[in-house]
Amino acid sequence: MFELILPGWLAGVILSLTTGPLGSFIVWRRMSSFGDTLSHSSLLGIAISIAFNIHSFYALFFLMILIAIILACLEELLSMSLETILSIVSHSSLSLGIVLISLMSSKKKVDVTNYLFGDLLSVTKLDLLIISISSMIIVSILLFRWNSILSATINEELAKIDGINIFYARLTIMLMTAFTIAIAIKFVGALLITSLLIIPPATAQHFSGSPEKMVFIAIIVSIISVTGGILLSIFYNTPASPSIVLCSSFLCLLSNIKKYL
Known part of the structure; x- marks a missing residue:
């Protein structure tokens, strides 16, 4: 059993890292709708x-990156709010995906259940290698650009004075989020990946006095949620990914x- 889980x-x-x-x-940037849009x-x-007939990872990766770039550009060019843009893109792409799948279902059997809800227990050694390399790339980029992204997040006006390009800082976050969602959807699911991104940091903000401490606690909460969710899945035969989200929600x-006590 241990080798299975x-x-x-x-x-x-x-992925928690x-x-x-x-x-x-x-x-911090109140961009939870952005994660929903990508998912x-x-x-x-x-x-x-x-x-x-191409590997789902490549299709998801390039589409997520393309949408992230388009959203970043639209936010700069259009006068409407980011929330409105995200809502339009989210529902349009979701509807187009459903229509395409329904058209193809008449010719071939299409099962998207695993992509919607994920299956963390189906991870292979190759999957683990891809996740590890991708996560190292994402974390390295975030560490390299940490100060500029954090400054642009906390106070855009001061960041501009310091010569930080706000657009590139925002684009970095969007691209890294798109990259993470692309590698995680197969295992966590399109309907649940945003919860894994949002709930642990929302939990951590009640215990942190600095951005770095909040990130560290968010990682710990994610790891506890993953561990608890998988154990719950094994002992009670529940779906792994929803169990992880429920554990994370319980901690939140x-x-x-x-906080209130």
Whole structure:
């Protein structure tokens, strides 16, 4: 049993190292809708991968990156709010994905359940290698650009005075989030990946006095959630990814109770 759950647990722990810091920036910048937009758009990526018979990771990766760049540019060029742009792109891409899948379902059997809800216990050694390398790249970029991204997040006016390009700082967060969602959707699911990005940082903010401490606590909360969710899945035969989200939500509830007490 231990050999069965170890790859999935390791994948969840490694993903926590990226979702912790990225989720913190998403919470600070109030960009939770951005994660939802990318996760909803993933259905379009799955439809494209099925239609052209290519690996889902490549289709999701390039589509997520493309949408992140488009959203960053639209925010700069259009006068409407980011929330409005995200809502339009999210629902349009989700609808297009559903339409394409329904058209293809008449010719071939299409099962998108695993992509919607994920299956962390199906992780292979190759998957683990891809997740590890991708996470190292994401964490390295975040560490390299940490000061500029953090400055642009805390106070854009002061960041501009310091010569920081706000657009590139924002684009970095969007691209890294898109990259993370692309590698995690197969295992966590399109409907649940945003929860893994948002809930642990939302829990951590009640215990942190600095950005770095919040990121560290968010990573710890994610790891505890992954461990608890997988154990719950094994002992009670529940789906792994929803169990992880429920554990994370329970920890968030406890943190809020502690805050008010």
